[in-house]
Amino acid sequence: MVTKKQRLLASVLTLGLSMSAHASTVVTFEDISPNDLTDGYGGILGWASLGGVGIADKDLGGNGLKTFYGHEGMVSFDHSPVVFQGTYYKAYAVPQDEFPLTAIELWYQGKMVHSLQYLRSPLGLEWLASDYSGLVDKIYFRGGFEGFSIDDLTYEAVSAVPLPASWMMFTGGLAVLGFVRRRMSS
Numbered sequence: 259m260v261t262k263k264q265r266l267l268a269s270v271l272t273l274g275l276s277m278s279a280h281a282s283t284v285v286t287f288e289d290i291s292p293n294d295l296t297d298g299y300g301g302i303l304g305w306a307s308l309g310g311v312g313i314a315d316k317d318l319g320g321n322g323l324k325t326f327y328g329h330e331g332m333v334s335f336d337h338s339p340v341v342f343q344g345t346y347y348k349a350y351a352v353p354q355d356e357f358p359l360t361a362i363e364l365w366y367q368g369k370m371v372h373s374l375q376y377l378r379s380p381l382g383l384e385w386l387a388s389d390y391s392g393l394v395d396k397i398y399f400r401g402g403f404e405g406f407s408i409d410d411l412t413y414e415a416v417s418a419v420p421l422p423a424s425w426m427m428f429t430g431g432l433a434v435l436g437f438v439r440r441r442m443s444s
Contacts, residue, residue: 361374
């Protein structure tokens with residue numbers, strides 16, 4: 259038989275773990291038309307100087323009807339810093355002597371902190387996972403002679419000021435509540 263104490267402990271653990279989960283932002287380019295891409299879309303600045311939306315992504319092996327197409331340049335985040343998780347990527351007409359191509363560079367506070375290599379995908383866009391869990395405030399994209407395409411750019415916003423974990427605050431509150439209740443019953 260399950261006691262009240264065991265139920266309470268299970269509830270505390272469940273609530274504490276769910277509060278510490280983070281939501282990722284996925285920039286899909288599906289909800290805009292080719293001429294409506296503006297700075298700030300998806301929480302990112304610099305789209306206009308980099309390229310535009312419009313290639314039929316299904317033909318390239320992507321996830322939707324649209325993808326972003328550009329040549330070379332840098333974008334920054336509205337609410338930086340972030341943790342960049344990855345994106346679907348394809349470079350077009352990459353010179354033979356540039357393999358593997360440094361496709362994406364991750365920057366933080368004016369310094370390059372990580373780069374992602376592209377190893378020719380003949381069939382379509384492929385997922386380039388970041389494998390870097392540090393902070394990023396800008397991303398530099400590079401393509402071949404005919405540019406590059408990206409889709410489902412994924413990142414997680416983080417707070418610039420470290421905050422105590424929610425589950426620790428919740429557990430501390432329950433401990434204080436238990437202490438007060440015990441004092442009242444004595």
